[in-house]
Amino acid sequence: MIQRIAQAGTLESSDCLVTVSPAPTLELEWRGATSALFAERNRALVESVLKETGLSGVKVQLQDQGALELTLRSRLKTALERARKEGARC
Amino acid sequence: MLRSMLYIPGNNPAMIQHAPIFGADSVLLDLEDAVALSEKDAARDLVCAFLKGLDFGGTVVTVRLNGTDTPFFEEDLRAVVPCRPDAVRLPKCSSPRDVLACDALMAELERESGLEPGRVKLHAMIETARGVSNAQAIADSCPRVTALTLGGQDLTADMGVRKTREGRELFTARCLVSLAARAAGIDAFDTVWADVNDNEGLLEETKAVIGLGFSGKAAIHPGQIAWIHKAFVPEAKEIGKARRIVEAALAAEAEGRGVVAVDGKMVDAPVVKRARHTLEMARLAEEGC
Numbered sequence: 001m002i003q004r005i006a007q008a009g010t011l012e013s014s015d016c017l018v019t020v021s022p023a024p025t026l027e028l029e030w031r032g033a034t035s036a037l038f039a040e041r042n043r044a045l046v047e048s049v050l051k052e053t054g055l056s057g058v059k060v061q062l063q064d065q066g067a068l069e070l071t072l073r074s075r076l077k078t079a080l081e082r083a084r085k086e087g088a089r090c
Numbered sequence: 091m092l093r094s095m096l097y098i099p100g101n102n103p104a105m106i107q108h109a110p111i112f113g114a115d116s117v118l119l120d121l122e123d124a125v126a127l128s129e130k131d132a133a134r135d136l137v138c139a140f141l142k143g144l145d146f147g148g149t150v151v152t153v154r155l156n157g158t159d160t161p162f163f164e165e166d167l168r169a170v171v172p173c174r175p176d177a178v179r180l181p182k183c184s185s186p187r188d189v190l191a192c193d194a195l196m197a198e199l200e201r202e203s204g205l206e207p208g209r210v211k212l213h214a215m216i217e218t219a220r221g222v223s224n225a226q227a228i229a230d231s232c233p234r235v236t237a238l239t240l241g242g243q244d245l246t247a248d249m250g251v252r253k254t255r256e257g258r259e260l261f262t263a264r265c266l267v268s269l270a271a272r273a274a275g276i277d278a279f280d281t282v283w284a285d286v287n288d289n290e291g292l293l294e295e296t297k298a299v300i301g302l303g304f305s306g307k308a309a310i311h312p313g314q315i316a317w318i319h320k321a322f323v324p325e326a327k328e329i330g331k332a333r334r335i336v337e338a339a340l341a342a343e344a345e346g347r348g349v350v351a352v353d354g355k356m357v358d359a360p361v362v363k364r365a366r367h368t369l370e371m372a373r374l375a376e377e378g379c
Contacts, residue, residue: 008132008135009094009132012102012104013104014103014104014107015103015104038150065102068103068107070103070107070139070140070143070144071103071107071136071139074103074132074136074139075132075135075136076137077135077139078131078132078135080247081131081135083133
């Protein structure tokens with residue numbers, strides 16, 4: 001369980017801005033020109049990363065600027081790690 | 091043959107994903123100066139994701155770590171080594187001790203990751219006056235060190251001198267670094283040319299450092315790569331002579347003769363070696379690499 005809001009990534013082209021915040025269950029919110037096109041891929045990706053990190057209650061907001069899957073996965077991992085670390089300091 | 095080494099900021103996915111198509115012989119994914127302090131973790135995650143997931147083709151991939159004097163060094167190394175880059179670049183190597191400390195941790199990480207010992211090479215970056223003074227000892231410090239690289243910006247700052255277009259202030263350091271690298275049988279990479287709008291200057295400087303014994307040069311913009319490669323292209327006259335030397339050496343070898351004469355002059359093994367190198371450079375240029 002994460003305790004805080006955290007972000008990773010940028011709004012530059014080929015990147016994405018990921019914001020994670022505490023939530024009772026998994027909530028996903030997509031923004032960006034390609035978000036509808038890749039909605040299925042992105043959902044599967046987020047679920048896979050959350051499973052790897054052992055988290056379930058998270059709200060994930062994703063502003064996709066045309067990022068590769070590698071980038072999306074990496075930014076989400078960083079955001080979750082920041083939310084965990086920042087939470088641990090409380 | 092690593093003639094060019096392109097710096098790519100470690101937190102820039104757009105540039106990293108295009109790394110294999112810029113045409114550089116090698117790319118340097120930078121976790122150090124190109125990354126803001128607040129983004130060190132994000133850059134580390136991103137670089138590792140691309141090391142594991144992107145096919146870099148024939149492009150050699152090196153990762154520049156944060157220095158041993160920073161809180162990021164160990165975390166960088168622990169994350170990067172298991173992802174098997176071709177090499178890591180260690181900044182601010184001032185003595186063999188800096189290199190050996192990094193080597194010991196790399197060996198431990200290779201063991202833990204099931205990699206063969208020495209799989210990930212180490213490029214020692216010389217960018218302090220003390221590092222230049224110790225260049226030979228650093229080059230000889232361990233077999234993992236396969237290149238010395240000169241960092242001109244930090245070195246001039248350390249020496250309290252201005253970095254000029256002519257680069258006279260770096261002349262001694264360049265000589266010592268290239269000599270140490272050659273004596274150790276490893277590569278020597280020169281520092282960056284900072285003015286991306288002055289490609290003629292880049293060409294001139296690259297030719298000059300090749301003449302001092304450097305095997306390659308760093309680039310900070312993809313547009314600099316072709317200019318660096320151009321500096322390595324031998325002249326037609328040189329190519330013709332090299333071809334005659336290599337052909338004569340091959341003929342002598344086939345006939346069991348030890349001595350070779352070309353254009354009325356005796357040539358020995360080092361001359362043949364240099365001629366082969368010239369032909370390799372000509373081949374790369376012909377192939378448009």
